[in-house]
Amino acid sequence: MNLADMLCYADIDQLARIADTYRCECSSHSKNELIQTILSTVQRRDVLESRVEDMSLEDMRFLNSLLFEQRASYSLEELTARAQSAAPEPATPEAVPPPPTPTPAKTAGRKRSAKAKAEAPPPEPDNSARAAIARFKRFGWLFSGFSHQTRFLYHVPEDVKRKLQDAIDRRFRQSLETRGEPAAYRDERGLIEDDVRALLEFARDNDVPLTADGVMYKRQLQLALDRMAIVEAVPGRSGWRFGYGRRFRDYPDRFSLLYDYAVFEKWLQEWPDRLELTEEGKTRLADKGRMDPAAVYRFWLRLYKNPVPNLISLVQWVSRLAEEWTTVESIERILLPLVRPFYYDAPQDVLRKRVLGSMMHLGLLMWGETESGESVVRMTPQGRKIVAGNEIRFEDRLTWAGSSEYGG
Numbered sequence: 001m002n003l004a005d006m007l008c009y010a011d012i013d014q015l016a017r018i019a020d021t022y023r024c025e026c027s028s029h030s031k032n033e034l035i036q037t038i039l040s041t042v043q044r045r046d047v048l049e050s051r052v053e054d055m056s057l058e059d060m061r062f063l064n065s066l067l068f069e070q071r072a073s074y075s076l077e078e079l080t081a082r083a084q085s086a087a088p089e090p091a092t093p094e095a096v097p098p099p100p101t102p103t104p105a106k107t108a109g110r111k112r113s114a115k116a117k118a119e120a121p122p123p124e125p126d127n128s129a130r131a132a133i134a135r136f137k138r139f140g141w142l143f144s145g146f147s148h149q150t151r152f153l154y155h156v157p158e159d160v161k162r163k164l165q166d167a168i169d170r171r172f173r174q175s176l177e178t179r180g181e182p183a184a185y186r187d188e189r190g191l192i193e194d195d196v197r198a199l200l201e202f203a204r205d206n207d208v209p210l211t212a213d214g215v216m217y218k219r220q221l222q223l224a225l226d227r228m229a230i231v232e233a234v235p236g237r238s239g240w241r242f243g244y245g246r247r248f249r250d251y252p253d254r255f256s257l258l259y260d261y262a263v264f265e266k267w268l269q270e271w272p273d274r275l276e277l278t279e280e281g282k283t284r285l286a287d288k289g290r291m292d293p294a295a296v297y298r299f300w301l302r303l304y305k306n307p308v309p310n311l312i313s314l315v316q317w318v319s320r321l322a323e324e325w326t327t328v329e330s331i332e333r334i335l336l337p338l339v340r341p342f343y344y345d346a347p348q349d350v351l352r353k354r355v356l357g358s359m360m361h362l363g364l365l366m367w368g369e370t371e372s373g374e375s376v377v378r379m380t381p382q383g384r385k386i387v388a389g390n391e392i393r394f395e396d397r398l399t400w401a402g403s404s405e406y407g408g
Contacts, residue, residue: 001155001158002157002158002159002160003039003042003157003160004035004039005157006143006146006155006157007034007038007039007140008035009143009146010144010146012029012031012034014137014144015031015034015035016028016034017137017138018034018038018137018138018139018140019034019037019038021138021139021140022038022042022047022140024038024041025037038140042160043159043163045163045167048163048164048167049167049170049171052164052167052171057088057337058086058087058088058128058132059086059135059136060086060168060337061085061086061310061338062082062083062132062136063164063168064168064313064317065082065085065086065310065313065394066156067161067165067168067313067316068165068313068316068391069391069393069394070391071393072155073145073150073153073154074153074155074156075152075153075154076133076152078395079129079142079154080126080129080133082394083128083129083130083132083133084126084128084129085309086132087128133154140160141156141157141160141164142154142155142156143155143156143157169320172321172334173321175330175334176321176326176330176331176334177326177329177330178324178325178326178327179325179326179327179370179376180325180370181325181368182325182368182369182370182371184368184369185367185368185369185378186360186366187363187366187380188229188361188362189363189380189382190290190293190363191229191363192254192257192258192293192361192362192363193291193296194229195227195228195229195230195255195258196258196261196267196291196296197284197285198227198228198229199224199228199259199262199268200267200277200284201227201285202223202224202227203268203275203276203277204277204282206220206223207274208224208274208275208276209273209274209275210273210274214270214272215247215250215251216250216251216275218234221234222234225252228254228255230254232252232253232254232255233252234252235249235250235252240344243306243307243343244256244303244304244307244354245260245303246260246263253353253357254361257303257358257361260303261296261300262281264299264398265280265284266278266280266281267280267281267284268281293363293386294386294389294390296362297387297390298392301315301392302392302396302397302398303398304354304358305392305396305397306397307342307350307354308339308340308342308350308354308355309340309394310338310339310340311355312391312392312394313338315355315359316387317338318331318335318355318356318365318379319379319383319384319387319388321334322365322377322378323378323379323384324378325376325377325378326376326377327374327375328352328374328376328377329374329375331351331356331377332348335351336348336351356377359383360377362383363383364379364380364383364386364387365377365378365379365380366378366379366380
């Protein structure tokens, strides 16, 4: 439903609050006049752009969680969870300056002063989330249900959603930097599907024993990696590795993704002492047709949404912004405020390695370097089609057996 339809169903109190938010000059007692005035005001390009420009980072994150879904309604609990996930990161202990050490003669006075100047505690997460929902209702971006079945649900007007996308897009493009086609670039379209097949063939042609932890021995792993189109080194044991899949701790980034995908599709079976190709895997190998790259993409979204909750909106913005060869630096400048750190992964690591890097491996994105050494990326035609045509819910995460192992 569009804004005009939802305004017709809204009660006059909500209409009056929306009109007051936008400082509309009209009678607060005439529903028809309120609707007409709100429509003419809210849909103005300059009004939306001003609202977007003044938006807090938390509200921008919350809004982005709603913009790229086709679903019709949200429960209060779902909206609250999204608003909470958009809250600012808690300050690290190092970032909080230690209190001054009082001298013995003035201890009591300093204690009283400290109490008097103590800052108010931050709002509780639930209160902050509900305040964000209330703001969006006043903006005319969220409406309560209008029937007995939907009265406890919330809706986003479709035309408002599109206009907000365009307004944010225009704001982002002010900082976007494009370049000409680089002399060399990586285009991995089709390679991850080919390497899934190569992994299945490896399991078919070899005895693959597993350790007590269910992991391939290093020699077997290296033999499997040698069959891959993209060279990756076996990860060492010194750094932290968790959160991005069941076997992310033990296998290289790209290989762990396609390995987890093969297990998820039940093409591979991990027994306590060995890895085997299943009957479904044999059927997959017998089918000479290409695997569906969109299926791998949807799996990746669900797998990486635990450490990167707003992954869907980040991918959508990359797809919009990287229509031409675009500098990675400018994309980072635009999108990093929307990215939260994940343990030892700083926001830049999350965006560059986990989002952009994975999109390149999935064939969604080409990655090149200009003569001056700038990293540039551009969406592939296949990538734009896959991103536009495939959707998962914000709450949709993997629930298959073992998906939570190692935080994945």
